[in-house]
Amino acid sequence: MSLQNIEIEKNILNQYKIILEDWIPQDASIAIAVNNRFIYFSTGHHHFSLKVGSDVPKDSIAYKVLQTGRKVDAVMENTLFESPYYAIGYPILVNGEQGALVVVLPPLFKVKxxxxxxxxxxxxxxxxxxxxxxxxxxxxxxxxxxxxxxxxxxxxxxxxxxxxxxxxxxxxxxxxxxxxxxxxxxxxxxxxxxxxxxxxxxxxxxxxxxxxxxxxxxxxxxx
Structure with a gap:
């Protein structure tokens, strides 16, 4: 990947983060995956067990979004973090490739x-x-x-x-x-x-x- 493409990708990811910060809790976390690998994350209070470049687990929200191309939300059990979490995954495009943006909400999060x-x-x-x-x-x-x-x-x-x-x-x-x-x-x-x-x-x-x-x-x- 060229330096120009890397900068374009960084700008795209940062735009997602800026937009999401306006409506998600400050202690929420954000992860983005493309081609079954995580390419970005921004942590809130969670302790991530993943790194940029690591494979997307098959029982994760990100994997379900990449497979279906649809929004997915669920309470997950210890897949990526040290405690169960509520997550919402969205299908997105990053440089023309299908990706998944996952918002991980605080453990004590409740619906409206x-x-x-x-x-x-x-x-x-x-x-x-x-x-x-x-x-x-x-x-x-x-x-x-x-x-x-x-x-x-x-x-x-x-x-x-x-x-x-x-x-x-x-x-x-x-x-x-x-x-x-x-x-x-x-x-x-x-x-x-x-x-x-x-x-x-x-x-x-x-x-x-x-x-x-x-x-x-x-x-x-x-x-």
Whole structure:
């Protein structure tokens, strides 16, 4: 690549960054990929495990955008960063080549308030029962199904934890790839014999906190 083309490419990438800075949070991160390689990144608070020139992981947002040529958004699990993250990928052109621009939002990012769930409809036997969000103590992913719990009762829902994570109120927090808890139902947080954190709910249920999510739990509860 000639020096002129390199300068053109740098100018294009910087233009994207300047435009995005007007509407994304300051602690968001930006990555751009072309030909299945990352060619640019600007980090917010995240700790990147990628470098310019590194291959695009096949289970990443960038890869999905490059393959489909469409906008993709999802909550991702430890693909590029040390903690789960919400990302939006956009198809772009860089010097005439198809690329992917990925905006990585802060871990505690939530969608706009009008999209927040006010209730979940759960299934018990052959009945569907709407349950107010504030009555749900925790949500679990088990055997490729999602279950939520209210007043000791278990309900099944078709909504995945990834979908729920961005559409639940701020008092719901992901603590494990299998669990989301309502922090209003926490009785105490302690350590087990291996010094891992355990959350005990008011009804006595104990749930583990994985290392990927402990920083988010500490940030929210300030301990």
């Amino acid at each position: 308030s009008s999209d927040i769930y006010q209730f979940l409809t759960g299934k018990q036997m052959e009945d569907w029962i709407p349950i107010s969000i504030d009555q749900i103590s925790h949500i679990e992913s088990l055997q490729k199904r999602t279950w939520f719990y209210s007043k000791g009762e278990q309900y099944k829902t078709a909504i995945t934890l990834k979908e729920l994570q961005t559409r639940l109120p701020n008092n719901f927090l992901r603590i494990h790839r299998s669990y989301i808890i309502n922090i209003c139902y926490i009785k105490k947080i302690s350590r087990d014999l291996t010094s891992n954190f355990i959350v005990q709910l008011n009804d006595g249920v104990e749930l583990p906190v994985s290392q990927s999510y402990i920083n988010n739990l500490r940030a929210v509860l300030e301990f």
